[in-house]
Amino acid sequence: MKTNEELKELVKLKYSEIALQDKDTNQSSCCGAGGCSTEVYNIMSEDYTKLQGYNADADLGLGCGLPTQFAQIKKGDTVIDLGSGAGNDCFIARSETGETGKVIGIDFTEAMISKARENADKLGFNNVEFRLGDIEHMPVTANAADVIVSNCVLNLVPDKNAVIKDIYRVLKPGGHFSISDIVLTGSLPEKIRTAAEMYAGCVSGAIQKKEYLELISKNGFVNIIVQKEKAIIIPGDILSNYLSADEINEFKNGNGAIVSVTVYAEKPETKVCCEPGCCQ
Numbered sequence: 001m002k003t004n005e006e007l008k009e010l011v012k013l014k015y016s017e018i019a020l021q022d023k024d025t026n027q028s029s030c031c032g033a034g035g036c037s038t039e040v041y042n043i044m045s046e047d048y049t050k051l052q053g054y055n056a057d058a059d060l061g062l063g064c065g066l067p068t069q070f071a072q073i074k075k076g077d078t079v080i081d082l083g084s085g086a087g088n089d090c091f092i093a094r095s096e097t098g099e100t101g102k103v104i105g106i107d108f109t110e111a112m113i114s115k116a117r118e119n120a121d122k123l124g125f126n127n128v129e130f131r132l133g134d135i136e137h138m139p140v141t142a143n144a145a146d147v148i149v150s151n152c153v154l155n156l157v158p159d160k161n162a163v164i165k166d167i168y169r170v171l172k173p174g175g176h177f178s179i180s181d182i183v184l185t186g187s188l189p190e191k192i193r194t195a196a197e198m199y200a201g202c203v204s205g206a207i208q209k210k211e212y213l214e215l216i217s218k219n220g221f222v223n224i225i226v227q228k229e230k231a232i233i234i235p236g237d238i239l240s241n242y243l244s245a246d247e248i249n250e251f252k253n254g255n256g257a258i259v260s261v262t263v264y265a266e267k268p269e270t271k272v273c274c275e276p277g278c279c280q
Helices: 004-018 023-027 088-097 110-123 160-170 196-200 209-218 245-253
Strands: 078-082 102-107 128-132 145-151 171-184 222-231 258-266
Touching: 004 110, 078 088, 078 160, 088 102, 088 110, 088 128, 088 145, 102 110, 110 128, 145 160, 160 171, 160 209, 171 209, 171 222, 209 222, 209 258
Parallel strands: 078 102, 078 145, 102 128, 145 171
Antiparallel strands: 171 258, 222 258
16 A cells, blocks of 8 residues: 555646546546546536536536535635635535635645636636645634535545544634545455555545544534435446456445445534544
């Protein structure tokens, strides 16, 4: 298995390429990575087209949920989108927070930031900005956001605890997040788990659902709710790049469930203590 820094560099390179791919290519693969499928259906992403604020140029087909639909964004809110890509969720969030609010997209891929800024310029938005940076150490001051959203991104970060800890830092007391992500409810075959392409494809970097929810709780969040959950089915022609026919059959009939979840949680109004010390 690669080191954390090697995994991050792998993701950065792959998503620089994805920024230049068309939506159909991204939707026929796993998060734009892992090879194209000849089975014509959307593997992970949801249909954004009916949501207010949708912009086709910003939709790369990379999400695994609709976090902005569940995020309870209000007029005037400050919203941060983690792993903002070409800006899709930011523009939808902006339609809800309005001209009096502010939306900040954070991405560590220069090509994505450039694409998002171009889209924002075309739309003439002066309260949507995109910042280059790691979501484990956001380029944002503490207690700045009312709402944080993210769509199929935390599974790409080796140190998920660091991301959740920084979400707590950046949210205002009483603020909340709604995050769509990929988690596991079973085991992955070793050949999938160690495949670099499947890490960049949002699959092999996923952790167990139970562990995911425990990380959120241990970092001080309360009122944790799974807002939506659905199974993710990887087509056989993608799996065949890594597994034999017998291994594919065993995987599909075994306990290797991959699911998309949208999780909501709140930062308490006042500081709460959690292990191994008092959360900041």
